[in-house]
Amino acid sequence: MTDPTPLPALPVTFRPGRTRVILLTAGVVIFVVISGVALLLEQLGPGDRFTFILTGALCFWFLARLARVKVVADESGVTVVNIARKRRLAWAEILRVNLRPGDPWVFLDLSDGTSQPALGIQPGIARQRAIADAKALRALTEAHSGSSALPHEPKS
Incomplete structure (x- = not known):
C-alpha cells in the first residue's frame, strides 16, 4: 500500500x-x-x-x-491551457486523471463521455515530475469531486 x-x-x-x-x-x-x-x-x-x-x-x-501549456487548479476547478485552446472545467466534470505508460501527456476523462488532453503535465523530459504532478492532480480531483471514480488500492 x-x-x-x-x-x-x-x-x-x-x-x-x-x-x-x-x-x-x-x-x-x-x-x-x-x-x-x-x-x-x-x-x-x-x-x-x-x-x-x-x-x-x-x-x-x-x-x-x-x-504556454499548463494546468491550473483552484478551489472551483481546473483550467487546461493547451496549444490552441483554453478550457475551464469544474471539479465535478472530471471523473478520472490518466497518465498511462506511453501517454504523451495527461488525459482527463470527463462526465460528458469525452477525454480532455492536458498538455501541461507531460512525461517527455521530466518523467518523475510528470508522474508526481499527475498524482497530485488526481488527489485534488478526488478530494474536490466528492466521489472516488478512480480505483483505490485495498487497505490492509
Whole structure:
C-alpha cells in the first residue's frame, strides 16, 4: 500500500518546466539568428529583410504557443491551457486523471463521455515530475469531486 498523495495548496499550476525553457530558448535563438542573417546580408532589400525578421518572429511565436501549456487548479476547478485552446472545467466534470505508460501527456476523462488532453503535465523530459504532478492532480480531483471514480488500492 502506498501513502496517499498529499494535496498541494491551491491554486497550483502544473507545467512542463524544462520543456518550456528549451522551447523558449530555441525560439529566441532562432529569432536572433534569422534576424541577424537578414541584417548582415547586404544584398537583401528592405522587403527581404522584413520577410526574414517576420519569419523569425513567427517561429518564435509558434514555439511560445507550444511553451504556454499548463494546468491550473483552484478551489472551483481546473483550467487546461493547451496549444490552441483554453478550457475551464469544474471539479465535478472530471471523473478520472490518466497518465498511462506511453501517454504523451495527461488525459482527463470527463462526465460528458469525452477525454480532455492536458498538455501541461507531460512525461517527455521530466518523467518523475510528470508522474508526481499527475498524482497530485488526481488527489485534488478526488478530494474536490466528492466521489472516488478512480480505483483505490485495498487497505490492509
